[in-house]
Structures are given as C-alpha cells and as structure tokens.
Amino acid sequence: MFSTVCLRPRPLFSARRDGRLRGVSKLPAAPLPPSLQGVPAAQLFPEVFARDPHHQGFARGGRSAAQDALGQIDPVTYGRDRSHLDGHVSRLSPYLRHGVLTLNEVRDAALAHAPKTAPSRVWKYVNELSWHDYFTRVYAEIGELVWQDLHPYQTGLPASAYARDLPADLSAAETGAACIDAWSRELQESGYLHNHVRMWLASYLVHHRRVWWQAGAAWFLTHLLDGDPASNNLNRQWVASTWRAYPSLWNRGNLTKYAGERYCAACPLAQGGCPFDATYAALSQRLFTAKKAAPGETGALDPARLQAVPWEGPPAPEALEHAVVWVHGDRLSPTHEALVSHPGRPAVFVWDDELLRRWAVSAKRQTFIHECVQELPVHVLRGEVAAEVERFARAHGVRAVATTPSPSPRFAATVAALEKAGLQVQVWPGPVFGASLTPLDLRVHADYWRQVSASAFGKAPAPPKAKRPRTRKAASAQAKGGA
Numbered sequence: 041m042f043s044t045v046c047l048r049p050r051p052l053f054s055a056r057r058d059g060r061l062r063g064v065s066k067l068p069a070a071p072l073p074p075s076l077q078g079v080p081a082a083q084l085f086p087e088v089f090a091r092d093p094h095h096q097g098f099a100r101g102g103r104s105a106a107q108d109a110l111g112q113i114d115p116v117t118y119g120r121d122r123s124h125l126d127g128h129v130s131r132l133s134p135y136l137r138h139g140v141l142t143l144n145e146v147r148d149a150a151l152a153h154a155p156k157t158a159p160s161r162v163w164k165y166v167n168e169l170s171w172h173d174y175f176t177r178v179y180a181e182i183g184e185l186v187w188q189d190l191h192p193y194q195t196g197l198p199a200s201a202y203a204r205d206l207p208a209d210l211s212a213a214e215t216g217a218a219c220i221d222a223w224s225r226e227l228q229e230s231g232y233l234h235n236h237v238r239m240w241l242a243s244y245l246v247h248h249r250r251v252w253w254q255a256g257a258a259w260f261l262t263h264l265l266d267g268d269p270a271s272n273n274l275n276r277q278w279v280a281s282t283w284r285a286y287p288s289l290w291n292r293g294n295l296t297k298y299a300g301e302r303y304c305a306a307c308p309l310a311q312g313g314c315p316f317d318a319t320y321a322a323l324s325q326r327l328f329t330a331k332k333a334a335p336g337e338t339g340a341l342d343p344a345r346l347q348a349v350p351w352e353g354p355p356a357p358e359a360l361e362h363a364v365v366w367v368h369g370d371r372l373s374p375t376h377e378a379l380v381s382h383p384g385r386p387a388v389f390v391w392d393d394e395l396l397r398r399w400a401v402s403a404k405r406q407t408f409i410h411e412c413v414q415e416l417p418v419h420v421l422r423g424e425v426a427a428e429v430e431r432f433a434r435a436h437g438v439r440a441v442a443t444t445p446s447p448s449p450r451f452a453a454t455v456a457a458l459e460k461a462g463l464q465v466q467v468w469p470g471p472v473f474g475a476s477l478t479p480l481d482l483r484v485h486a487d488y489w490r491q492v493s494a495s496a497f498g499k500a501p502a503p504p505k506a507k508r509p510r511t512r513k514a515a516s517a518q519a520k521g522g523a
C-alpha cells in the first residue's frame with residue numbers, strides 16, 4: 041500500500057482515544073520469521089530484477105537523500121519556467137509520494153526562499169503542492185472509483201471505442217515519433233517524467249491511439265518512482281476528459297515551445313507524417329466525433345460525494361504502552377508519527393506481495409522503496425499485509441497496532457482485517473497542509489484552493505475569497521451584491 045495521507049475521519053480506522061490499554065492481557069508470543077531488513081532488493085525480488093534491466097531510478101530513496109534534494113529546490117525560478125522541460129522543477133515527487141517528506145516540510149522550505157513579506161514569490165510552487173493534497177483527499181473519498189471513468193468521455197465516443205491494452209510499439213519505444221519514443225524510454229529507464237511530458241504522453245495514448253486511460257495509468261504506476269493512484273489516475277482522467285469538460289490536446293507548436301527542437305530535429309516524421317503538426321481545431325476534428333459525451337454514456341462519480349468533505353481527521357490518540365508500530369509505504373520516514381510516539385517499540389514493514397504483482401512494480405521502484413525502508417528501525421516481512429502485521433503483534437504478545445493514515449482502500453481493508461482479528465488499530469495523523477474553516481468542496485481544485493490557501497501558506501485558515509467573476513455582467517452583479 042503506497043499512498044499518501046488521509047484526513048477524512050473514517051470509522052473504519054477506529055482511532056479511539058481510550059488511552060493506555062489498562063488491563064489488556066498480553067498475548068502468548070508466537071515465532072517470527074527473521075527480518076528481511078538488509079537483504080538486497082535484487083535478492084528479495086529476483087524475478088523482477090532479472091526481467092527489468094533498470095535497477096536504479098533517477099532518485100535515491102531515504103530521508104537523507106530527500107533532504108539533499110529539498111536543499112536544491114529553487115521555487116522562485118520555478119514560478120517562471122516550470123512548464124519548460126529544462127525548467128526548475130523540484131523532482132521531490134517520490135519523497136512526497138512515499139511520505140519521506142511531508143507537504144508541510146516542502147512548503148516551509150519553499151517559503152524560506154521568499155522574504156516573509158513576499159510569499160507570493162513562491163506562490164506557484166505552493167499551489168502545485170496543493171494538487172498533491174487535493175488529489176489525495178479526492179482519492180480518500182472515492183477510493184477504487186479512481187479506476188473508473190468519473191464522467192463519460194467528452195469526445196463523442198463511447199468508452200467501448202477505447203482499446204484496453206497498451207500498444208506494444210509504445211512500451212518498446214518504436215512508434216516512430218522521436219518525442220514519444222524518447223519519453224517511453226525515459227519513463228522505463230529513470231522512473232521520472234516532467235509534468236508536461238506526462239500530459240503529452242497521456243494525451244497521445246488516449247486520444248491519438250484511442251486506448252483507455254487506465255492502460256496508461258497502470259503503465260505509469262509500474263515505472264514512476266512517484267506512482268500514485270491519486271495523482272496519476274486523476275490527472276489522467278483530466279487529460280482524457282472523464283473528469284473535465286473537454287479533452288486535453290497538444291500540437292507540435294506546443295511541444296517546441298516547451299521542449300525546443302530536441303525531438304523534432306532527430307525525428308523521421310518531422311518532414312512529413314508528424315501526427316502533432318496541426319492546429320487544435322484540425323486535431324479535434326480528426327480525433328473526436330463531438331465535443332460532448334456519446335448518447336447513453338454515464339460516469340461513476342456522484343459529485344455530491346465531493347461536497348462538504350471534512351478537512352480534519354480524528355485527533356492524535358494517546359500512546360499505548362503495549363503496541364507495535366506498523367510502517368507502510370505512504371510514510372517511509374523516521375519522523376513517522378507512530379514511530380516517534382512509541383520510541384523503542386517494535387516496528388514492522390511488510391512488502392505487499394499482491395500489490396507488487398498487481399502493479400508489476402519495476403525494479404527501480406522497488407529499489408527506491410527498499411532504500412527508504414533501509415533507513416528505518418523496522419523488522420521487514422513480506423506477504424499478505426494484515427496477516428503479517430497480526431503475526432508481528434502476536435509475536436510481541438500485544439493486541440495493539442499504531443500506524444499512520446492512508447487514503448488507499450487497501451489500507452482500510454487491512455485495518456478492518458486487523459480489527460477483525462481482535463487487534464486495536466490506532467491511526468496517528470500527520471501534519472495538515474490544507475486546513476479550512478468549513479468542510480471542503482472537492483469538486484474542483486479552484487474551490488478547494490480558495491478554502492485552504494491561507495493554511496497552505498502556513499497561516500491560520502481564513503474565510504475563502506469570493507470567486508472571481510468570469511464575465512463583466514457577473515462582476516457588476518457581484519458588485520451589486522447579487523452574485
């Protein structure tokens with residue numbers, strides 16, 4: 041389970057505030073397999089390392105590497121050039137994804153680059169961080185729905201018009217388009233793509249190749265070191281138009297504006313046959329049959345689910361005397377709230393074999409996670425997570441497990457299984473990035489941002505600013521108090 045924070049109170053988490061476990065009998069200890077801590081990743085996953093030649097991605101895992109990377113950010117220049125492939129992007133996403141760094145730590149580091157009087161110099165960077173928080177919150181609300189079309193495609197085409205499988209020439213980097221093939225190789229070799237490239241590649245796959253966005257999402261989750269069903273699937277649905285009013289397209293002009301001539305200069309299609317060398321109107325006409333949903337198509341999302349969402353989870357519980365700590369892939373940091381509140385207590389990390397198989401997690405991703413885990417004081421096991429955590433608790437003769445939240449439905453299922461097995465599970469919340477005075481409206485990011493932006497800049501939450509009117513008529517109505 042590798043997802044990020046969840047702030048929504050869920051009864052399933054049963055983060056009870058009942059303090060110490062007075063009178064809780066200790067369980068008889070059961071034998072425990074030796075820890076896999078220290079076993080090289082290649083020995084843990086020999087089949088994956090044998091079939092995947094790329095064992096190391098673009099970033100090293102672990103807190104010290106994360107802090108080095110944090111020290112390199114330039115959030116002021118970022119505001120000007122982040123859309124360019126050579127722009128000053130921070131490449132912190134794997135650390136944020138796996139909770140090696142928190143959004144608040146990164147936000148504070150960004151603010152330190154701007155004078156106290158001018159936090160707006162890092163506005164764009166903090167605003168981008170908010171997308172991570174936003175998608176995480178949406179995922180926490182809708183769970184497995186992130187894998188379904190939230191709305192129907194706005195392309196005039198039914199969902200059945202989209203093929204299910206990733207084209208072989210794309211994963212082999214043999215499409216013939218230099219840009220696409222370079223990005224395919226970069227994804228598989230390094231585990232990182234610039235945001236613009238992710239959008240271009242996602243748009244190419246779903247609109248030009250007419251392959252359903254889920255196939256591309258799964259491909260990215262296999263390879264990206266930051267692969268996350270929240271940010272990955274929801275950004276992809278935005279590109280595909282299943283969570284937005286229109287599909288996202290790009291053309292050769294857009295490519296060269298942000299990437300220069302590096303691809304076209306070497307592309308066999310540059311002089312004829314480039315599928316992107318067209319106006320947006322021409323592309324739209326070629327690729328879509330209408331600018332709306334095909335008749336009879338429906339989406340899986342009831343937007344009411346994203347309205348009035350509580351922004352805060354349950355408060356921190358009191359530390360239990362007899363608890364073990366469960367560290368999962370969403371918070372791989374020595375600053376882990378349950379580790380810190382239970383100093384010296386036994387802690388466990390479990391490789392989720394089923395999930396690794398389902399996502400076909402690449403060797404470089406496993407290396408990154410392995411490097412993060414290596415820095416933690418944990419006993420490492422593998423297998424079925426609930427069963428292994430339960431076994432670990434029993435081996436230490438306790439009935440309580442302290443952990444940190446996750447928006448993943450898999451986390452909720454694991455907690456439920458542990459509770460069913462008679463264990464008490466305490467969930468220790470992390471720092472809140474986006475506090476608000478009112479429950480959140482998560483239907484669109486702009487509304488969420490109006491609610492949380494003060495808090496995102498490290499201030500006390502403030503009443504949301506009024507929506508900026510879109511037209512003169514609306515502005516005058518608003519001035520008269522009518523909007």
Ligand SMILES: Cc1cc2nc3c(=O)[nH]c(=O)nc-3n(C[C@H](O)[C@H](O)[C@H](O)COP(=O)(O)OP(=O)(O)OC[C@H]3O[C@@H](n4cnc5c(N)ncnc54)[C@H](O)[C@@H]3O)c2cc1C
Binds near residue numbers: 122132238267269272
């Ligand atoms: C199709 C597609 C798939 C994506 N898949 C993922 C994914 O699996 N995991 C992931 O973390 N991000 C994903 N993103 C979002 C974004 O592309 C990456 O977070 C960003 O490119 C990571 O590089 P960076 O750390 O240099 O980002 P920076 O530009 O330096 O931004 C700083 C941080 O802000 C957050 N952020 C920035 N832009 C976004 C965004 N659009 N959505 C969510 N968070 C954002 C990230 O945590 C990022 O590390 C995806 C975007 C698209 C279009």
